[in-house]
Amino acid sequence: MTEEEKLRLENLGFRYTRNGTHSARTIMIDELELLFEAVDDVSAPHQTYFDAIVSDNCLGKQSGKTRILTAKHLTAMYGLNPDLAVFRLLRFFVGRDEKGSALSAALCAFARDPLFRVTVPYICSCTRGTRIEREVLESFIEEKEPGRYSPASLKSIAQNINSSWTKTGHLSGRGIKVRTQAEPTIANTAYAVILATLMGYRGKALFDSDPIRMLDVPSGRAMELAQQASEKGWLIYKRIGDIIEVGIPSQFSIPLNGGSL
Numbered sequence: 001m002t003e004e005e006k007l008r009l010e011n012l013g014f015r016y017t018r019n020g021t022h023s024a025r026t027i028m029i030d031e032l033e034l035l036f037e038a039v040d041d042v043s044a045p046h047q048t049y050f051d052a053i054v055s056d057n058c059l060g061k062q063s064g065k066t067r068i069l070t071a072k073h074l075t076a077m078y079g080l081n082p083d084l085a086v087f088r089l090l091r092f093f094v095g096r097d098e099k100g101s102a103l104s105a106a107l108c109a110f111a112r113d114p115l116f117r118v119t120v121p122y123i124c125s126c127t128r129g130t131r132i133e134r135e136v137l138e139s140f141i142e143e144k145e146p147g148r149y150s151p152a153s154l155k156s157i158a159q160n161i162n163s164s165w166t167k168t169g170h171l172s173g174r175g176i177k178v179r180t181q182a183e184p185t186i187a188n189t190a191y192a193v194i195l196a197t198l199m200g201y202r203g204k205a206l207f208d209s210d211p212i213r214m215l216d217v218p219s220g221r222a223m224e225l226a227q228q229a230s231e232k233g234w235l236i237y238k239r240i241g242d243i244i245e246v247g248i249p250s251q252f253s254i255p256l257n258g259g260s261l
Contacts, residue, residue, distance in 0.1 A: 005200070009198065009199070013079050013085055014086060014112065016114060020116060021109075021116075022160045022161050022164065023156070023160075025073045025077070026161075026163040027077065027102070027105050027106055027109050027168075028074060031074060032074065032078065032105055033094075034059055035049060035052060035074065035080075036091070038052045038058035039052050042092070046081040049074075054068055054071055077108070077112055077113060078105070078108050086111045089194060089195075093187040093190065096187055097187035097188070100187050100188040106214065107188065107195060107214060110195070115157060116161060119141070119161050120214060121210065123170055124170075124214065124216065128179055128181055129178060130178070132171055137161065165177075169181070169216075170182045170216060182215070184215040184217060184222075185225075187229070189229055190232075191211075192214060192215055194235065194248055194252070196212055197247075203244050203245075207222055207223060223239065233251070235248075235249065236249060
């Protein structure tokens with residue numbers, strides 16, 4: 001990825017820092033849903049979200065310090081800023097699809113948390129019924145970031161990441177995690193396709209991208225869901241044989257290739 005392309009994605013809300021929020025927390029879906037209930041204006045600026053958490057204590061945290069930390073973690077994970085396309089899309093799809101809110105949150109986390117993003121190929125390649133050993137996930141992260149984390153940090157990160165994948169339906173169990181089948185919605189699919197498009201994927205290759213893999217269904221089923229999303233106006237999707245064209249509806253006002261759709 002060129003620096004120019006990286007900057008374009010960062011302006012849309014993607015993050016490529018070396019530090020990831022999963023070093024401290026999970027995707028925090030319960031807190032996110034409560035926050036969205038407290039801030040019902042989808043165009044509200046970041047300060048409104050921050051005040052709702054810290055001043056109004058909409059998440060019910062016991063101390064001011066905990067409120068501030070939670071606000072910082074949620075900001076790092078999701079942006080909480082309508083100027084960021086990645087967050088704007090999250091609010092749109094969560095607002096129209098309560099069932100798929102956890103997977104939509106995870107798709108946003110994929111865009112914004114490098115620690116979570118790096119585990120997508122590992123989790124999505126595991127077959128159903130496979131035991132997901134925390135130690136194996138720790139080794140996977142260590143391989144990607146050699147020497148960066150202490151054994152204690154690796155353990156905490158792996159636990160947080162496993163917890164997040166459990167929220168999305170990719171894993172089940174408490175102490176012992178087992179690979180299960182996620183159930184993506186039409187909204188999840190539209191969000192995943194748009195993220196992959198922003199990342200530069202086109203045609204059939206788009207349906208082999210990591211955001212689509214997170215849907216946890218064969219590419220043919222993902223294409224069916226994409227067609228349904230197109231019928232709702234959430235996506236522009238056209239397929240003739242092996243030729244696939246995907247576009248982002250103008251309602252989302254997302255810059256692409258230097259211009260605004």
